[in-house]
Amino acid sequence: MIALKQVSRLFSVGGQVVRAMDDVSLSITAGEYVSIMGPSGSGKSTLLNIIGLLDTPSSGKYHLQGHDVTHLDDRQLAAVRNRTIGFIFQFFHLIPRLTAEQNIELPLLLAGVPRQERQARSAPLLTAFGLAERKLHRPDELSGGQRQRVAIARAVINRPAILLADEPTGNLDSHSGGEIIDLMEQLNREGLTLIVVTHDQAIGQRASRRIRMVDGRIASDISG
Amino acid sequence: MRPFDVISFALQSLGGNMVRTVLMLLAMAIGVAAVVLLTSIGNGAKLYIVDQFSSLGTNLVIVIPGRSDTASNMPATLVGETPRDLTLGDARALERHASVRLLTPINLGEVYISWRGRERAVPLLGATAPFLQLHFLELERGTFLPEEDMESTRPVCVIGSKVRQELFGQQNALGELVRLGGFRCRVIGVLASEGRSLGLDTEELVIVPVAFAQMLLNTEGLLRIFIEARDLKMMEELNTHIKTTIARRHYGEDDVTIITQDSVLAAFDKIFNVLTLTVAGIAGISLIVAGILIMNVMLMAVAQRTAEIGLCKALGAGQGQIMILLISEALVLSAIGGLIGLVLGFCGAWLAVQFYPTLQATPPAWAILAALGTALGTGFFASLLPARRAAQLDPIQSLARH
Numbered sequence: 001m002i003a004l005k006q007v008s009r010l011f012s013v014g015g016q017v018v019r020a021m022d023d024v025s026l027s028i029t030a031g032e033y034v035s036i037m038g039p040s041g042s043g044k045s046t047l048l049n050i051i052g053l054l055d056t057p058s059s060g061k062y063h064l065q066g067h068d069v070t071h072l073d074d075r076q077l078a079a080v081r082n083r084t085i086g087f088i089f090q091f092f093h094l095i096p097r098l099t100a101e102q103n104i105e106l107p108l109l110l111a112g113v114p115r116q117e118r119q120a121r122s123a124p125l126l127t128a129f130g131l132a133e134r135k136l137h138r139p140d141e142l143s144g145g146q147r148q149r150v151a152i153a154r155a156v157i158n159r160p161a162i163l164l165a166d167e168p169t170g171n172l173d174s175h176s177g178g179e180i181i182d183l184m185e186q187l188n189r190e191g192l193t194l195i196v197v198t199h200d201q202a203i204g205q206r207a208s209r210r211i212r213m214v215d216g217r218i219a220s221d222i223s224g
Numbered sequence: 225m226r227p228f229d230v231i232s233f234a235l236q237s238l239g240g241n242m243v244r245t246v247l248m249l250l251a252m253a254i255g256v257a258a259v260v261l262l263t264s265i266g267n268g269a270k271l272y273i274v275d276q277f278s279s280l281g282t283n284l285v286i287v288i289p290g291r292s293d294t295a296s297n298m299p300a301t302l303v304g305e306t307p308r309d310l311t312l313g314d315a316r317a318l319e320r321h322a323s324v325r326l327l328t329p330i331n332l333g334e335v336y337i338s339w340r341g342r343e344r345a346v347p348l349l350g351a352t353a354p355f356l357q358l359h360f361l362e363l364e365r366g367t368f369l370p371e372e373d374m375e376s377t378r379p380v381c382v383i384g385s386k387v388r389q390e391l392f393g394q395q396n397a398l399g400e401l402v403r404l405g406g407f408r409c410r411v412i413g414v415l416a417s418e419g420r421s422l423g424l425d426t427e428e429l430v431i432v433p434v435a436f437a438q439m440l441l442n443t444e445g446l447l448r449i450f451i452e453a454r455d456l457k458m459m460e461e462l463n464t465h466i467k468t469t470i471a472r473r474h475y476g477e478d479d480v481t482i483i484t485q486d487s488v489l490a491a492f493d494k495i496f497n498v499l500t501l502t503v504a505g506i507a508g509i510s511l512i513v514a515g516i517l518i519m520n521v522m523l524m525a526v527a528q529r530t531a532e533i534g535l536c537k538a539l540g541a542g543q544g545q546i547m548i549l550l551i552s553e554a555l556v557l558s559a560i561g562g563l564i565g566l567v568l569g570f571c572g573a574w575l576a577v578q579f580y581p582t583l584q585a586t587p588p589a590w591a592i593l594a595a596l597g598t599a600l601g602t603g604f605f606a607s608l609l610p611a612r613r614a615a616q617l618d619p620i621q622s623l624a625r626h
Contacts, residue, residue, distance in 0.1 A: 176447065
């Protein structure tokens with residue numbers, strides 16, 4: 001499903017070149033549950049951005065679902081992101097003026113799906129995620145846990161193959177955080193490839209495959 | 225994205241920051257309203273002038289002494305220099321032709337009129353009987369100048385209603401003797417209180433036989449001769465008749481300027497179109513100012529909504545789509561502002577008509593289209609730069625903020 005071959009990502013900061021990812025090769029198969037851990041600046045977010053096609057490698061190859069996506073143009077990348085990848089962010093990133101329902105439907109709206117079909121697809125998600133009664137509320141009227149559930153619903157509404165979560169519980173109390181992790185794991189059991197970047201050891205340990213990054217390299221990659 | 229979704233997304237995002245939206249709407253509306261209102265007034269002024277002139281009748285020919293070599297329909301020739309006067313003899317000679325239905329020689333000056341110690345200065349118009357018909361004037365009471373030879377210096381006068389009011393008050397004016405310049409003169413008629421002629425207010429006018437006016441003003445020359453052709457088809461014939469007659473009488477030179485109604489109207493039409501365009505251009509500047517404001521505020525909006533734009537990119541919006549979203553927002557805004565401006569402009573024009581009923585201020589159709597078009601155009605161009613900036617935002621950095 002995901003195959004990185006000798007991928008490096010260089011940034012130049014103040015005239016100095018920083019290797020955020022240094023010759024990383026990684027392969028993830030469909031349905032895996034992977035956590036990526038490591039200290040700040042270890043390159044784990046960069047790895048996630050490259051997998052999510054928000055960033056492109058400076059060198060190396062990236063194959064996604066068998067296709068080389070290293071050199072796609074902006075429009076193609078956007079289309080692949082829309083169909084294949086769901087993002088979950090630490091700060092939820094909901095649009096404040098839209099209702100929960102509209103936020104969830106945003107990827108469909110951008111893809112040009114008609115309104116009836118959008119609602120037909122968001123309704124079961126709203127019910128499944130316990131948001132049916134909150135669907136007409138705006139984000140500032142929702143609790144942190146509800147907001148992140150809206151964000152997860154938004155990430156999966158287009159039935160992506162991969163769910164990428166960057167510190168999904170970083171802004172939640174432990175109770176809501178636990179609920180969110182349960183929800184994501186359930187989606188993973190239903191076949192979604194789940195990749196979670198986290199600082200939290202306890203959350204990282206739950207994944208069946210645990211990757212630890214240090215200085216832009218994979219320091220350990222443990223399964224089971 | 226579907227067009228309907230784009231528009232409702234734009235509306236929602238405009239609704240998300242009401243202060244910003246209202247300010248931009250205001251700027252746009254003022255610009256459009258200014259264009260509509262100013263062109264309305266320009267148009268009204270044009271209609272007013274054209275109306276004034278067409279009240280003179282369309283087969284009217286005006287003969288003015290002197291000739292300028294520039295295009296003869298320029299209004300500057302209305303006050304042409306006179307190398308040789310037009311005289312009553314000329315007028316008499318011109319009158320004798322089949323194409324002439326009505327003719328009146330005109331003289332104009334200013335004299336003092338007095339009655340029983342009341343005195344005021346008035347414009348004095350020397351004319352003959354056909355003047356009444358030529359200028360569609362109406363009498364309130366009495367009679368107009370008698371039909372008689374144009375050389376007659378019979379001391380009679382027809383006065384405007386305001387002159388009557390000021391000299392006689394409630395007393396009867398008809399048959400009274402007034403002092404006009406150095407002569408005594410009998411009032412035989414009073415003009416009805418409406419109407420303007422030759423740019424003069426007929427209410428303040430005193431009309432006397434042209435030869436009497438020449439005597440009063442001590443001049444041989446005429447200001448002009450008004451001729452009405454029997455028929456529009458005879459205009460050409462009349463023109464030749466005037467030229468040959470004048471040339472014969474003026475030692476081979478047809479040193480007069482002949483103005484026809486059509487040419488005057490055409491000239492005024494041209495002038496007022498240019499004036500209206502100029503005024504519209506000035507008003508257009510306010511639209512450009514509105515455009516700059518929109519650009520400025522859109523740039524701020526992009527900065528404010530960085531995270532949202534980054535999110536849309538992560539969720540699958542390409543650069544083109546982001547640009548479409550932002551440009552649509554500006555277009556929706558400009559369209560709403562433009563419509564508000566149209567309404568304001570029409571209200572302003574309506575108010576102007578209430579205060580100055582003579583000025584029929586209605587915006588010309590092209591001005592409405594131009595104002596709306598400029599509003600949309602400004603919105604579009606003003607949003608290009610902010611939209612490009614938004615499209616090129618790096619999603620990772622935009623999402624890193626919160």
